[in-house]
Amino acid sequence: MPHARGSCRPISAKAIKQASAQSARVAALRPWFCIISFMSQAPKRITLxxxxxxxxxxxxxxxxxxxxGKLxxxxxxxxxxxxALQFASRQSSANPVSDANxxxxxxERARQVLGVVENRNPALASLQDRRPWTRWLAVAAFLxxxxxGAATDRIANPHRVDLLSLPLLAIVGWNLAIYCALIASYVLQRRKQQQPNQERPASFMRWANSWRGWQRRAGQLRAxxxxxxxxxWYGATAALQTQRWRKVLHLAAAGWAFGIGLSLFARGLVVEYRVGWESTFLNADQVHxxxxxxxxxxxALFPFExxxxxxxxxxxxSNGSGAMAGARWVYIYATLLAVVVIVPRLALALYARWRERVLSRRVVLSLSDAYYQRLLGMLNPTRVQFGLLAxxxxxxxxxxxxxxxxxQTFSPAESAPGEWQPLMRTSTGEALWIADIPPASQPQQPPLQPLNTSPSWAGRAFGRLMKPRPAEAARPVPSPQQAAHDDSDVMLIVVQGASDLEAVQPARSEAPKPTLLLVNPPATADTGPEVAVAxxxxxxxxxxLHAEVLGFEQFxxxxxxxxxxxxALARCMPSHKKTAFARLSEAWLQRxxxxxxxxxxxxxxxxxxxAREVEEARSALPYVKRLISTTDRQADALARKAxxxxxxxxxxxxxxxSHARLxxxxxxDDAQGMLLEQPLKEKFDVQAPINAKEAGLAGAATGAASGASIDLVTGGLTLGAAAALGALIGGGAAYAGAAWKNRATPAGTTLVQLSDEMLQAMLAAALLRYLAIADLERSATVANAESGETAVLWESRVVAAVEARKDSLARFWAEARTxxxxxxxxxxxxxxLQKIMRVVLDGLFSASQSHGAL
Known part of the structure; x- marks a missing residue:
């Protein structure tokens, strides 16, 4: 059937499939494009x-x-x-990982670190400066x-200059050998085409590595x-240190030869040299x-005869006593030392000094170490993205x-599907994002752009001539949901049971994504959480579906x-995002x-x-005999009640x-928080001046009246009186108690103050209130806190943990009152309290992981 004028040419299913596959391959490679781009931009070394x-x-x-963390x-x-990141952000470079940035x-970060350390360990921070004596080492070596050389007496005795002096021959021969070694080293270096800054002489590297043993033996942090x-330092600046030591050695050699020549001239002022030679095996021709x-x-260089x-x-x-005119030979030998040793060594020292200045301005630091890789990650922070499908x-x-x-508000209902929303950020810039990807019963086909909408016959003819291949005919425009899926590092799929997986399956893209399957079985489910996960x-x-499976009751x-x-998320994370996610996880736990x-x-x-709350009740001295009088007892009771x-x-x-602050x-919000507030009933410790002599007589009679219970109601949870005062039994205990209260109470007054038992009960109530608030933070309502089974479990755990620390808590109450x-x-x-509450939390939620949700 011919197509209507102006209609779009239909696209075959084969073209759609080919285009979708191509889009999936590009989406799968997109994260790698990002990491490869960062690796290509980030410098592998810097010169400074x-x-x-x-x-x-x-x-x-x-x-x-x-x-x-001592320093x-x-x-x-x-x-x-x-x-440091703020300082780097103010730089003019547009590329955050450029060499200059x-x-x-x-x-800047190193300056900040050393500034803090200098306040605690100045000697350690002073290592950033080169030792002053090293600048004078070369001069000291020459002198x-x-x-x-001037003090040595090996070339000649005080009255004789030996033409075949072995020390002199050794000095000249040693220096000539050194020159040959330097030339050979230079030739070999040129052949290997090594850069000067990459020189790492084996001797320096072995010496630098020997510090590992000292590091292991050193017990102190400074060492x-x-x-x-x-x-x-010596590993990174081996070439620089080599030039410095060469400079020192060249100057020392020149100084030694200079001292020898100076000694010859100085001694010649007061001594008449006899010049000659002697040998057992050499004749005059050979010596000549x-x-x-x-x-x-x-x-050759000087006009000597x-x-x-x-x-x-x-x-x-052996033929005589030698020549008396030794000045000529002294000049010849001094000139030889100057030409062969002093001048070449000074020239080499100057060259080493020049190379030292160059290398000191071009120290190359490799950034391949994990320490620098972490810091580079701050300049170009990684973004970890989760796609949420429920x-x-x-x-x-x-x-x-x-x-x-x-x-931190995040409402998928308020954000468009596929829109990225932040979950958290670290101080170094890594960010965790999540996007809601709604499920679809059918794979959504993206809209296709028409190839030709021209109504004229010329346009249709031209379109047929320029007809592209089927794969090029489909130009899919991905939806935000599909783009969010493609950009996700890990897909989070939330289901209530195994039957939901078939509904989720069609929504999965052809490009596989690391997936974490989270199982949230309903409370009315016939099977337990462990069975649902299995x-x-x-x-x-x-x-x-290759996915990690995790039940909600576990996290x-x-x-x-x-x-x-x-x-579980770390196991699903792509390898190039694992380091960044580790920092995000650490920040998550620290938060x-x-x-x-x-x-x-x-x-x-x-x-x-x-514990510091105290109120004075003004009443007459309540002797024990007044306990029998109804009028006195009522007056005293009214004063205490007020x-x-x-x-x-x-x-x-x-x-x-404190509740509002929590x-x-x-x-x-306050509306939900008000549901957790309930009345508070108190028990008091009344410290009244009692006649110590008569206290023991009334002890047994008043014991039953003194015992009481505390009911603290918070968050719908009733804490029974685990801290009752009990009955005061007579005798010595009652007498000691009355004496202590007489000393602690001003004469003629009665003080009303919370007892240790009451404070312990208030602590249990406060910890229960914290549990209810922490549970409300993760619950839509307070229904969980109001369930009777949960209340009993929470109460028993809290009361047991507080009672176990009763003695240590009593010391805090006593310190607070003083x-x-x-x-x-x-x-x-x-x-x-952190220790106490961690015992409670670990007991509650380790049990929940073993026996199902609370």
Missing amino acids: DEAAARRMLLAQAIETSDTQ LSPVEREEIDRL VQAFLD AAALF TVTAVFTRQ AALRVLLMPAM PFSVQDIASLQF LRDEDRHALLRAMQPRK LCRAKARTLG AHSWVQAPVLLD NQALFAESMQVIATQLLDA AMATVVERLQRSVRQ LRLHGI QPGPGQTAQALGDE
Whole structure:
């Protein structure tokens, strides 16, 4: 059938399939394009001056050696990273990983590190500066060698110059051998086409590596850092150190020869030299030939009178006493030392000095070490992206509540499908993003662009002539959902059971993605969570879905279960994103721990304030005999009741304030938080002045009246009175108690104050309140906190944990009553509460993983 005018040419299913496959292949390679682009842009090495290189290597040695945070705490390191990133962001370079930007960032960060360390260990921070004595080492070597050469008496005795002196021949021969070795080294280096900055002489590398043994033997942090820095410094600047040592050795050799020549002239002022030679095996002709070769440089460059064989024969000591005119030979030998040793060595020293200046400005640092790779990642932070696919809104919300703090709002309903939303960021710039990808019962075909919409016959004819191949005919425009799927590093698929997998299967792209399958069985399910996870794992294997399978009961009920989810995500993470995700996981756990510590600190401060609460009840002295009088007992009771009411009012205000602060910390609004507030019933410790002599008589009679129970209701959870005062039994115990209260109470007054048992019960109530708030942070309602089975379990765990630490808590209450403010006691109590609460949380949620959801 002919097509209507202006209609689009239909595209075959084969063309659609080919185009989709091509799009899938491109999407699969897209993450690798990003990482390859970053690797190609990031420098593998940087060139900088010596001072900056020393700073960077010293900072590296400090940070890699200080694993316990003695020199730099984790908080300080994060702040240093932040400041260095701010400094790098102000640079003009458009490329964040350009050589100039990387060098500026690393140098600024090293300055920040050493600035902090200098306040704690100035000696260690001083390693960033070159030792002053090293600048004078070459001069000192020249002077010391000159003195040594002048003091030596090996070339001649005080009255004789030996023409065949073995020390003189050794000096000349040794220097000539050194020159030959240097020439050979230069030729071999040119053949290997090595760059000067890449020189790593074997001697220096062996010496630098020997510091590893000192590092292992060193027990102190300073010695360890020094060993690591020295090894890294000499390893990175082997060529520079070689030139410095060459300069020193050349100057020492020149100084030695200069000292010898100076000694010859100085001694000749007061001594008359006799010049000659003696030998057992050589005759005059052979000595003449040897001297011609030996003295050739001096004779060729300077106009000395040549000597003949007869002259040499006349100088033999066995034929006479030698020549008296020794000045000529002293000049010849001094010139020989200058030509063969002093001048060449000074020239080599000058060349070494020039090479030293060049290399000190071009120190090359390799950035392949893991330390620098982590820092480079800050300049170009990695973005980890999760695609979320869930069939039901309640499953989607349940996962999001488990993955992010409640105060960070993220609502898929308010964002468009496929739109990326941030979950969290690290201080170094890594970010975690998530996008909602709605499921589809049918694979969505992207809209196709028409090839020809011309209504004229000429346009249709031209279109037929220019008809492209079928694969080119389909030009799919991916939807936001498809693009989000293609850009995801890991797909998170949330199901309630194995039957949901068939509905999720068609929505999966042809390009496989690492997948984490999360099973959230409904509360009314016939099977337990473990069975549901096992069925989903078997069903996924049947459908060919290669995925990690994890149940919600293993990670979704408390923040202490977060490592389970993070480990599963790490196993699914592509290799080029694992390092960045490890930093995100660390930040995730640190965020949870910081929130937990701050929550316990709020509770500790409130309890210490309660321990310091005291109110005076003005009444007559309540002797034991007045306990029998009804009128006196009623008056005394009214006074105490008024004092109790005052304390209750202040306690309720303190509890409301701490409760509101906990709600703000966990990002819960006041409307939902009000559901957790319930009345508070108190038990008081009334310290009244009692007649010590008569206290024991009334002890047994008043024991039953003194015993009571405490009911604290919070979050719908009733805590029975685990801390009752009990009955006071008479005798010595009652007498001792009355004496203590008389000393602690002003004469004629009665003080109303919370007892240790009451404070312990308030602590249990506060911990239950924290559990309810933390649960509400991950729940849509307070239904979980109101369930009777959960309430009993929470209560039993909390009461047992608090009771186990009863003795240590009593010391905090006693310190609080003697201190005007929280002071260090609040921090110490906060740490103690963290230990108590971790016991409760580990017990609750390890049990939940074994026996199902709470």
